[in-house]
Amino acid sequence: MRMIDVAREAGVSAMTVSNVINGRTGVSAETRLRVLATIADLGYQVNHAARHLRAGRTGAVGLIVPDLDGPYYAQLATRLARDLHERGLHLVLEQTNASPERELEAISFGRLRMYDGLIMSLLRLDAADLDQVSFETPVVFIGERPVPPAFDHIMMDNVGGARLATRHLLKSGARRIAVIGGRHDDGTEDMPSLRTRGYRQAHAELGVEIDPRLVVEVESFTTPSGFRALTWLQESGVPFDAVFAFTDAAAMGVLRALADAGLQVPQDVQVMGFDNGTETEFLVPRLSSVEPGNGAMAERIVELLDRRMAAGGNGGAEVPPQVTTMVNARLVLRETTR
Amino acid sequence: MRMIDVAREAGVSAMTVSNVINGRTGVSAETRLRVLATIADLGYQVNHAARHLRAGRTGAVGLIVPDLDGPYYAQLATRLARDLHERGLHLVLEQTNASPERELEAISFGRLRMYDGLIMSLLRLDAADLDQVSFETPVVFIGERPVPPAFDHIMMDNVGGARLATRHLLKSGARRIAVIGGRHDDGTEDMPSLRTRGYRQAHAELGVEIDPRLVVEVESFTTPSGFRALTWLQESGVPFDAVFAFTDAAAMGVLRALADAGLQVPQDVQVMGFDNGTETEFLVPRLSSVEPGNGAMAERIVELLDRRMAAGGNGGAEVPPQVTTMVNARLVLRETTR
DNA sequence: TCACACTTTGATAACGCTCACATTCTGAAT
DNA sequence: ATTCAGAATGTGAGCGTTATCAAAGTGTGA
DSSP states (O other), X not given: OOHHHHHHHHTSOHHHHHHHHTTOSOOOHHHHHHHHHHHHHXXXXXXXXXXXXXXXXXXXXXXXXXXXXXXXXXXXXXHHHHHHHHTTOEEEEEEXXXXXXXXXXXXXXXXXXXXXXXXXXXSSOOHHHHHTSOXXXXXEEESSSOOOTTSEEEEXXXXXXXHHHHHHHHHTTOOOEEEETOOSOOOSOSHHHHHHHHHHHHHHHTTOXXXXXXXXXXXXXXXXXXXXXXXXXXXXXXXXXEEEESSHHHHHHHXXXXXXXXXXXXXXOEEEEESOOGGGGGSSSOXXXXXXXXXXXXXXXXXXXXXXXXXXXXXXXXXXXOEEEXXXXXXXXXXXXX | OOHHHHHHHHTSOHHHHHHHHTTOSOOOHHHHHHHHHHHHHHTOOOOHHHHHHHHOOOSEEEEEESOSSSHHHHHHHHHHHHHHHHTTOEEEEEEOTTOHXXXXXXXXXXXXXXXXXXXXXXXXXXHHHHHTSOOOSOEEEESSSOOOTTSEEEEOOHHHHXXXXXXXXXXXXXXXXXXXXXXXXXXXXXXXXXXXHHHHHHHHHTTOOOOGGGEEOOSOOSHHHHHHHHHHHHHTTOOOSEEEESSHHHHHHHHHHHHHTTOOTXXXXXXXXXXXXXXXXXXXXXOEEEEOOHHHHHHHHHHHHHHHHHHOSSSOSSSOOOEEEOOOOEEEOOSSOO
């Protein structure tokens, strides 16, 4: 079943059928109706491959994320899929497992051409690696790795959110806030560094000293990782009266480790997460968390991508690249804080 | 940059380049090396759209699931993506939000052609709806909805797993086991009915009566749904000494509701989940669960799909459709059971 | 009646690849 | 030398769509 078959049946040319299907102007209402009826009649469906080959459009948007088993990206994917579906686009998922090779592979030219647009969360690659890649495909980067200036980039309000969370803990009496995923050096502009910066700012503002032993670096921000980090901290004998975990997933591991240690939350130790995922509401005890504006962020991503897809490519003069930092982080206080 | 450009540069025809790229026989080692060198030299990448149009292959496998924000499908997707990647295939995700319209849309002919193969988890559609759809694309169904006999179908050991779980609860002294997601009628062959059947079998074997009020039907198997179900049960005043939730996600909601009610787990009430997701290990208390053989299931899915993709289509005489029921369900006992 | 603008429709040629088949080459057997 | 099998390589067509531009149809004013 090809377009030409529909055309023959409707007594028009393939071009007219194409025009009807793509909503182009220059088709009389009468013809349009006849063609539409024939399409419905024959149950015709366009061949995406042919359209892609000829027109260079695929109708698919790639989302490249480090993992999907954690709650954060799965929830982001769900939101994005919904928003893109409204615009007639598909979401195709690729996982990199946070490996630089897989990140590079995912943005390789051949792969890129599979998509009309790309939403990419980098964890390992940085600007230098990206410079080699010439993006004709519109891309929106999310996350905190530095990105070449030609690209759209959306970041959470990491500093602000972390500052807010830390202020709250300090004001509620905590004086020794362990930070799971923090960084000792403030050199890089990645998520851990930025959130640590907010943590430090809040301490500075309220005049509280930070014991560097409270800053626990971790390899990943998963639940097992959070569990291990807190177990290690506990065993190392450093006293603490609050824990700020840089993701909800890690906070879940922290809660588990605290329960194992027989510590009461929030009486003995307060706990704060980051992301405000749907699961926080159901943990025991319910996790207080930083809501970074997840819904607004997904909308903004799709909006930026749409704009750039309409324009054609990245860094064009017509559509200057946007760097958006979400600024609406707020706290959602539940049972793990006083 | 086209294949013909590589061919010209290497002093061969496009067909030879194609043969090299696709690993076909009939190319001398010398020529192959020269072509490969030229490809690397020019940085050539095949155009998937053209290949797809001409050869009818896409290199992509679709996974159609009701949701991704819950842990179960996200973890399944992660496993599948890994196994498929090993075979040079992509995983493309589509969510149906458990709506029949979206399920039908996902298996519509036009969509199907985007994929070399499809892994489909049905929740709402049944055999009658599927009969209308002529599948040329290889499909493997997962989950418990009945499926036309022409298709491959993989099911968990629902009855066995539920029986195992219920036996354990009964043997550890429970006499009033609430079942979240159970079915009162045993008519349909879907997941809730099958697991309820295992629950009934275990009771029959050990000669324990079931109070029908303990069988709580739910709309979905999410955490909020589990929470609501248990809250409702609690408020309705029906006594119970154990809860068997048909998914870990629902069990998580149950644990939260029990904590709200001030009930101790497992002293007052034992809790058992199903799926043995990665999060069970970190809940407070750690959730005992039925491990249905998730890893083996993902492998089996890919294996079946691969076989059928090699063969061409569904229900062919050469490759008779397989209905596989995984039989290796086992219990993983943690802290929510005695 | 004719010229002219404007709207609607159609013919043709790609897009880049691979299938089917044709051709050339190699070396051993006759 | 000649034949021939088998391996290596090339030729040409066409997958289904859409961009371009040409052609036909429609109506208006001189």
